[in-house]
Amino acid sequence: MKTIIRNTAIYTLALYFLPSLIPGVKIEGGFITLLIGGLALALMFLILKPILHIISFPINLLTLGVSSIFTNALILYLLTIFVVDISIVAFTYQATNVFGFGIPTIQFNTFFAYLYTAFILSLIDSSISWLVE
Numbered sequence: 606m607k608t609i610i611r612n613t614a615i616y617t618l619a620l621y622f623l624p625s626l627i628p629g630v631k632i633e634g635g636f637i638t639l640l641i642g643g644l645a646l647a648l649m650f651l652i653l654k655p656i657l658h659i660i661s662f663p664i665n666l667l668t669l670g671v672s673s674i675f676t677n678a679l680i681l682y683l684l685t686i687f688v689v690d691i692s693i694v695a696f697t698y699q700a701t702n703v704f705g706f707g708i709p710t711i712q713f714n715t716f717f718a719y720l721y722t723a724f725i726l727s728l729i730d731s732s733i734s735w736l737v738e
Contacts, residue, residue, distance in 0.1 A: 609647055615737070616650075617643030619729040620691070626725055629696030629718045638690040645687055649680045677723035693718050 620642050623630045632638055657676045658665065664672050685691055695718055698711040713721055 609644075609651065611737070612647035612650065613640075613643045615643075615730060615733045616646040618733055619643075619726055620646070622729055623722065623726060626729075627696070627718075627722055628698075629694045629713065630722055631692045631694065632690065634690040638688065642684060642688045642691050645684055646680070649683060653680060653683070674720060674723055674727075677727055678719040681719055681723050681726065693722050 617639050620632060620639050624632055632642070654676060657679065658673070661672060661676060681693065685693055693715070695715050696713055698708075698713075700710045701708050
């Protein structure tokens with residue numbers, strides 16, 4: 606029970622930060638939606654992720670774990686189906702200059718938006734978990 610509450614808090618906080626980092630993530634409904642989304646993510650990562658890892662073990666072994674991001678993207682897709690107020694849509698990062706280096710315009714379609722969001726969510730989750738422990 607302690608693990609579920611801790612993971613719910615971590616995923617709620619991660620969902621709070623996602624729309625400010627990724628323009629394609631839309632969360633409507635306020636704190637209640639964040640809490641429901643955090644609980645849903647915690648339960649899906651607790652129940653579905655081990656099952657999906659067992660199913661995708663051969664591919665995961667061949668790609669040295671890189672394909673696990675697809676598992677996370679699938680769980681995010683299921684989250685957007687179960688929690689209607691959370692959506693992930695295609696988006697574009699505009700061209701910019703960072704320290705004199707020109708970064709071109711980057712467009713993400715819906716599939717890559719899910720992959721990118723899953724990657725950023727795992728980074729946020731790992732960072733918060735590291736800070737908590």
